[in-house]
């Protein structure tokens with residue numbers, strides 16, 4: 001029997017991802033929000049269809065999760081840096097995040113959540129892949145888990161040239177984080193290195209660090225830890241950056257894909 005009274009939750013895989021129906025994210029009572037939060041902790045990434053969210057309703061939903069995060073460099077909408085623009089079209093030379101990453105993990109306190117609402121999608125393709133870093137951690141040997149448990153890594157961002165002539169909001173962050181972090185809500189351990197931002201493991205020789213990071217990046221990208229979401233106009237995805245990574249596929253050039261992302265601040269990984 002479903003533990004949820006106010007929402008319907010259909011898992012995409014046993015490991016990660018679920019579609020939630022029966023809700024309008026712009027009109028949530030506390031009981032429904034609490035069920036969404038519980039389902040999110042269980043499935044790590046939630047997907048909602050047919051959400052005609054205004055930017056204000058999108059911001060309000062993000063704020064229910066916590067104070068909003070400002071991206072260091074990405075363009076934003078409505079003069080509000082909390083409303084990050086995700087847009088690719090025939091004039092783009094890149095899409096946002098075609099490599100595996102956890103959002104802005106180079107921040108001292110990386111964002112906990114991202115909520116993406118796509119308004120316009122191409123006729124085919126443009127899926128986003130999500131991977132569980134709990135599953136990546138749990139699949140390691142006990143010896144490797146113990147070894148990684150004592151290590152920290154450097155996360156470095158460099159957005160120079162990434163967003164055209166848009167002026168960055170702040171200095172590009174860098175931070176030191178544990179290689180394995182414990183999720184503050186679930187208490188589960190997750191692998192916390194990603195190809196997008198993690199540059200070096202501290203205390204190892206450069207060749208050792210490169211070899212270990214390459215192994216961990218490959219391991220984290222195993223299809224067994226993933227789900228894949230097919231967008232429609234007005235779909236919403238909310239993901240937990242503390243225990244997932246994601247990658248957006250740019251297979252639809254020259255078509256347009258467009259939406260807004262609201263991101264929620266997190267705490268220092270421990």
Ligand code: SIN
Nearest residue numbers: 086096097128248261
């Ligand atoms: C992002 O990292 O917010 C982009 C994800 C996507 O475009 O699917």
